[in-house]
Amino acid sequence: MxxxxxxxxxxxxxxxxxxxxxxxxxxxxxxxxxxxxxxxxxxxxxxxxxxxxxxxxxxxxxxxxxxxxxxxxxxxxxxxxxxxxxxxxxxxxxxxxxxxxxxxxxxxxxxxxxxxxxxxxxxxxxxxxxxxxxxxxxxxxxxxxxxxxxxxxxxxxxxxxxxxxxxxxxxSALIGYSLSSVLLKPIKELRDEMQRASQNKFSKEVSFHYSSKDELGELLLIYKELMNEVSETIKRQDEFIYNVSHELRTPIQVVEGHLSLLNRWGKNEREVLEESLNISLEEIQKMKKLMEEMLNLAKREHAKEISQTNILKVILLLQKEYKLINPKVTISTEIDPVYSVNIQQTALLQIIRNLVDNSIRYNENDPNIFISVNQDSKNIIISITDNGIGISSHQITKIFERFYTVDEARTKSKGGTGLGLSIVKMLVLEYGGEIDVVSNLGDGTTFRVHLPYK
Incomplete structure (x- = not known):
């Protein structure tokens, strides 16, 4: 049976x-x-x-x-x-x-x-x-x-x-067969719809309709919701793979070109050898950074551990870090030592570091970054202001999308991956906060992160 x-x-x-x-x-x-x-x-x-x-x-x-x-x-x-x-x-x-x-x-x-x-x-x-x-x-x-x-x-x-x-x-057998044919017809149609969806890789919308508000109607509603989620997930996955392959293609081609150059004749020329090695190392760092940010984003999608974190302590760690890796960066602060927020220290460190990195990357001058902290009735507001190139109004709504870059030409030279701000928004929302941005082209950018402190 x-x-x-x-x-x-x-x-x-x-x-x-x-x-x-x-x-x-x-x-x-x-x-x-x-x-x-x-x-x-x-x-x-x-x-x-x-x-x-x-x-x-x-x-x-x-x-x-x-x-x-x-x-x-x-x-x-x-x-x-x-x-x-x-x-x-x-x-x-x-x-x-x-x-x-x-x-x-x-x-x-x-x-x-x-x-x-x-x-x-x-x-x-x-x-x-x-x-x-x-x-x-x-x-x-x-x-x-x-x-x-x-x-x-x-x-x-x-x-x-x-x-x-x-x-x-x-x-009774004839009646049972007839009733089953009628009552099971929607289920067979739903089965055929699932088979078509599988053959089309879940790319088409659900065309099966059933108007009755019974158990089968509830099942169809759940199926439609599931199909929308699957379709959206597959769409995001395809976009993710396409964009990652696109981002990795250029540094790989650059490294491949320089290695080919060295293999042919450049290894005997010291200046060419040093230049090719430096450029290759820079491109490898770009790929490494891209992969790290992607892994961080994947690992953080379901993490939701909450603890009290002192904001000043995190900023002091970042100041010490940037003095070593980028001495030209100036980070000034106006922070009361008592301010704390309900977020893991590693998560807050990742949020502020990505925003600081963004300010450094999109800056034609020596980066001058000012961090201040205020408080309202519900949230702690962390403001990060830079002297960078700014963002146009029509691009502000897109900057938190994965792999989106404000200035593609400059991003290629600065090494941006388009993942940093998407990680920031994901973490802020995950911990019950909000983020907004104020910017004009040529006037710098201010990011404001709202995080609960109770």
Whole structure:
């Protein structure tokens, strides 16, 4: 059954369920009719016996065969019901028998208070014996009521029920198949839609429509939401791969060109050798930085550990770091030592370092960066202002997108990857903050990071 289709399972289960339900009803109905008919047969036999006893008592001890033959009503009743009546004396000797339609058991002097169901010579009968006294006569009267008609009727009913049960099985199977075809049609269409989506690599929108607000409608809604997420993820993945390959292509080509140059003849020229090695190292650093930023972004997408971090402590670490790696950078501050925010120190360090790197990269002068910290009712506001080239108004809304660069020509020379600001925004949002930017071309840029302190 594991390999059966849902329609086949539905058809068989509905057919079997309806069949057994109908069969159970038939069994209950059969035994109800059986018991009711037995009670009816018993009543008929008892009525006949009462009438016979009453007739014999009314005629007295001088009853003759002619008296009996003249009672047509009683005789017709006995004959039609396939009953037999016999009159016995005290010793069990048969004196009179009316109709020989059914058999009698062997005589015993024990009278029966109720009818007993007997099988005599393969014949089912209801039998009863009563003591009879009228006039000077004392003996017994017995009745044997044939159950042949009852048995035949019950056999007919049983055969009819079996036939109806088989017909119900067939009809229920047809109904189950028809209902499953109708009810499972949307599921089959949804399955086909999933197969098409898989073949098209989830690039097409869901074309399957189902308007009913039932479980299948909820399933379709969940499927559409899932497909939108999958499609968006695949789209971002494709863009990610394309942009990374594009960013890596240029430094790889540069390194490859210089290595080819050295391999051909440049290794014997010291100036060419030093220049090629320096340029190759710079390009490798660019690739290394790109990969580091990509890994940081991937690792930070689900991290959300929160702790109190002192802002001044982080800024002092950055000042010390930039004095070593870039002495031309000036970082001045206006920060109260008490200011802290609910963020990991490594995360805050990464946010501010990326913003400082951005200020250095997009700057035609010696970088002069001013960091100040203020507080409002809910957030700590960290402002980072530089003397760089600035950002045009139409580009401000795009700078936090992955791989987006403000000035592509200058970015190639400065080594920008377009990932730094996307990392900043992702981290700020992850820790419940906001970031905005104010800038004009040629007037520098100010980034303001709002982070909760409670």
């Amino acid at each position: 594991k390999n059966w289709s849902l329609q086949k399972k539905w058809t068989y289960s509905s057919a079997i369920s309806i069949f057994f339900s109908f069969l159970l009803m038939c069994v209950i109905l059969y035994f109800s009719i059986f018991n009711w008919m037995l009670i009816s047969e018993k009543k008929i036999a008892q009525n006949t016996l009462n009438e016979v006893v009453l007739f014999l008592q009314s005629k007295g001890p001088f009853i003759t065969i002619q008296d009996i033959s003249r009672n047509h009503t009683l005789l017709n009743q006995i004959v039609n019901q396939k009953q037999s009546i016999r009159l016995l004396n005290k010793d069990g000797i048969e004196l009179l028998r009316i109709n020989d339609a059914s058999n009698f058991p062997n005589f015993t002097k024990e009278t029966l208070s109720d009818f007993s169901r007997e099988v005599i010579n393969n014949q089912h009968v209801y039998f009863k014996m009563e003591e009879l006294n009228f006039g000077t006569f004392s003996g017994y009267v017995e009745i044997s009521h044939s159950l042949e008609n009852f048995s035949q009727l019950m056999n007919y009913i049983l055969i009819a029920m079996v036939i109806f049960a088989l017909i119900s099985l067939l009809i």
